[in-house]
Amino acid sequence: MRWQKSDVDKYVSAKEYIDTLIIPLIDFQMDQDLENNAFQNEVLTILSNELEKELTGRIMLAPSYYYIKTFDKDQEIVRLNHWVENVKKQPFKHIFLLSFDPAWKKSEQALDASFVWIPKIQSGDIGSKEMQHTIREQVKQIGELIRSYW
Amino acid sequence: MSDKKQQVSRRQFLNYTLTGVGGFMAAGLLVSPLRMAIDPVLKDSASGELVNVGISVDDITDVPTRIDWTVEQVDGWYKSEPSRSAWVYKDGNGDIVALSPICTHLxxxxxxxxxxxxxxxxxxxxxxxxxxxxxxNVPGTPPLAPLPTFEQEIRDGMLFLGNTIDREGA
Structure with a gap:
């Protein structure tokens, strides 16, 4: 399910079946590395969408959480935990945070949700067959990880 | 007398010519808007088309295999190439079965x-x-309807698939 009206309507009528929420964490920063930053944003968005497609009947894909990379992580954690606390009331039993940024991993204990670190895809052509294949492989593995929690 | 009636006066001649030329110009201006107005009717619908999914009939076995392909789709301004998938296999009679992989539950x-x-x-x-x-669908599990099948056709030994066809629940 996506965060759009038609899907949310479906969610409301089938709430007991949808117990998993996914929040992509995407860093945004205008520094020298603009291109790479935009590329990572694109890849993680596509990856989350594909994951949602694969397991659409049990997961809800939340809007992406954007943050400034160099900003104090402790403050971000407080804010992110507010998100988690809010959605848990629905209730969502499993909440997964997806990110390429290993910085979160260190503070994983402080997060109220399961953090999934995905190794970064450094560069490439987003439309190419190889990229589609890589993303599909990753989606498959993340899907398996999520299913092991169910 | 009759000769005189046949005569075309200078004024009449100019009138005819101007109406003629004006008519052509008006028709010229009308053609493009008219063409635009009826354009959607002339276009063939893209959704109903059968698409070559890139598997030859000989390669299909009795074990279901997942195949993926893309179709071109236009939603208003937004043109996309959504991917489609199917599970295909040959049944006992050697007929090809193509099933949609989308669970009918959620x-x-x-x-x-x-x-x-x-x-x-x-x-x-x-x-x-x-x-x-x-x-x-197996009764007692959440889905209430069977997996949809695809419109299918075999052309030159290749499998072509179109829209999905929903089936009645078991």
Whole structure:
């Protein structure tokens, strides 16, 4: 399910079946590395969408959480935990945070949700067959990880 | 007298010429808007088209295999190439069966023998939905309808698939 009206309507009528929420964490920063930053944003968005497609009947894909990379992580954690606390009331039993940024991993204990670190895809052509294949492989593995929690 | 009637005066001649030329110009101006107005009618619908999914009939076995392909789709301004998937196999009579992988319960993607506990079935990982090989839902599991099939055709030994066809519940 996506965060759009038609899907949310479906969610409301089938709430007991949808117990998993996914929040992509995407860093945004205008520094020298603009291109790479935009590329990572694109890849993680596509990856989350594909994951949602694969397991659409049990997961809800939340809007992406954007943050400034160099900003104090402790403050971000407080804010992110507010998100988690809010959605848990629905209730969502499993909440997964997806990110390429290993910085979160260190503070994983402080997060109220399961953090999934995905190794970064450094560069490439987003439309190419190889990229589609890589993303599909990753989606498959993340899907398996999520299913092991169910 | 009759000769005189046949005569075209200078004024009449100019009138005819101007009307003629003006008429042509007006017609010229009208053609493009008219063409635009009826354009949607002339276009063939893209959604109903059968698409070559890139598998030859000889390569299809009696074990369901997942195939992926893309179709071109236009939604208003937005042009996209959504990917489609199907599970294809040959049944006992050698006929090709193409099933949609979308679970009829809440839309997850099912897979053939996706669970070790249920061999010879399509399995939905989200809520343990089960379908037999012909795509019919197993009663007592969440799905209430069989997996849809595809419109299909074989051209030059290649499999072409079109829209999905919903089936009645078991």
């Amino acid at each position: 839309g997850c993607v099912v897979s053939w023998e996706g669970s070790d506990a249920h061999p010879d079935h399509f399995y939905c990982p989200c809520h343990d939905g089960l379908y037999t090989k012909d795509g019919v």
